[in-house]
Amino acid sequence: MNIAIASGKGGTGKTTISTNLAFTLARQGKSVQLLDCDVEEPNCHIFLKPQIQFSGPVNVLLPKVLDERCNGCGVCARVCEYSAIVVVKDKVLVFPELCHGCGGCSLFCPQEAIVEIQRIVGTVETGSSGAVRFIQGLLNIGELMSPAVIHVVKKAAGQSDIIIIDSPPGTSCPVIASVKDADFVLLVTEPTPFGLNDLKLAVEMVRRLMIPFAVAINRFDIGDDEVQRYCKEEDIDVVLQIPDDRRIAEAYSRGELIIDALDEYKGLFEESWDSIVNLGLHNLKSESA
């Protein structure tokens, strides 16, 4: 099962849940891979302290114009959806950070004057922490192409019983790249007006992607009950509720897993997984009905 942990609002507890869930399941004997797809600022490693076994560059393709062949016709600029290549007074300008590496300009150039070269935009690393296999991506500072790195992270995953994807916050391109093709999405929120507002946006996103999902409420005893009310109205299952326990924050600040620091929370994560599996099975049944 391929499960993405996402959210609307940032800072709700995705990494907390991803890491604790990963170790809960690995300790049950399942084979687990944890993918940190928040490539602008990956932070799972803080809690995993992983042994990194492989590190490699993530490349995107970039057009390079062969001046001697170019006649300034401008077809490349007309093909480009992103204004990454323009022709100004017969001069071709390329804007690397806007280029999505689609190869269109090179493909359509009538003079065959465009070749593609590699450009590094980030790194991918694989390794392990205890029984959990771990992959993380890191987008280089100043780069915009998160999805390129995220795709490499996901491709680097092999087979396992469970793949947990720690997604970036929000609902934009990097999130879609992380969440797409998941069997299930767990949306993490907090019971506040901002939490609810952004949860609604995330729900809209997952419904559009047609992926079964459920909600986890972190620090459920602060704030108001609007999130609960919303989930009930929308027939959305809440499969995990974590209380606002100062000791959890203290463990987090030390880079410790909740399940290691506080024994009594082990059951919480185990039960939430059972709920998720049941929902997933239920979903399969209703699809084939």
Add this chain to the structure above:
Amino acid sequence: MKIAISATGPSIDDQVDARLGRARVFIIVETDTMEFNAIENPNINAGGGAGIQSAQMLAQKDVKVILTGNCGPNAFQVFGAAGVQVIVGVSGIIREAVEQYKNGAFSQASQHNVASHSGMGGGGGMGRGGGMGKGRR
């Protein structure tokens, strides 16, 4: 000589628009006669590359100078390739700005005066300071 100004409205008595790529309107003035015409900016809602597209459009209109508030590095590069002089830090009524230009009050910008701010929308990075548009349409 033809010069262009980023504008908030279609008249030479409107205010200069501080933005370039997403200015509401571009006004092209023939400085000898003060005749002008206004062009609605088609790039206001572009997902990305607004500065590049706007600069390219103005270059194609054969303007020699652009007066604006702020110009980013991508647009600046396009103007440079087209041989269009960039003057930043301009504000106020357009007619006044043109007169000031004719009096030689402005100096040409040697580089862009605002950082790259490509892309719009996307809502990336909710709840954290790193949110950044991804420039995708």
